[in-house]
Structure formats: C-alpha cells, structure tokens
Amino acid sequence: MNQSQAVKLYHCPMHPEVRQPNSGKCPKCGMDLLPEGTRFAMLRHMIKSPLMVIIMVTVMVVIMAAIMMMRQ
Numbered sequence: 732m733n734q735s736q737a738v739k740l741y742h743c744p745m746h747p748e749v750r751q752p753n754s755g756k757c758p759k760c761g762m763d764l765l766p767e768g769t770r771f772a773m774l775r776h777m778i779k780s781p782l783m784v785i786i787m788v789t790v791m792v793v794i795m796a797a798i799m800m801m802r803q
C-alpha cells in the first residue's frame with residue numbers, strides 16, 4: 732500500500748463506513764463529514780488534561796449518588 736500522508740479521507744461521525752476523499756455531507760444522515768482522526772483527536776484532547784478527567788468522574792459520582800439518594 733502506497734498511502735500518501737497528504738491524502739485525508741473524510742468520514743461521518745455517526746457512520747464510520749461512510750468515507751469520502753472530499754469534505755461534504757453524509758449521504759445517510761446529512762451530517763458534515765469530518766477529517767479522519769478528528770474523533771480520536773477530540774477524545775485525546777479531553778483525556779490529555781487530568782483535571783478534566785477528575786471533574787468528569789466527580790460529576791458522574793455526584794449524579795449517581797443523587798439518584799440513589801432520591802430513590803430512598
């Protein structure tokens with residue numbers, strides 16, 4: 732395989748099987764196609780900050796605790 736690094740495929744966030752060499756709309760849902768790797772880049776950006784992870788975990792724990800307390 733001779734894949735040039737300059738060639739970027741665009742994919743739909745909802746349909747990973749939808750891939751096009753140009754940006755545009757997904758033919759299945761009409762969402763804007765994203766450059767390949769964008770989803771992971773966003774995830775990596777969020778995980779990059781340990782403080783962000785701590786905040787997310789804390790919020791989840793607080794919400795779960797609130798739900799359990801409301802049930803009693």
Ligand SMILES: [Zn+2]
Nearest residue numbers: 743746757760
């Ligand atoms: Zn789609």
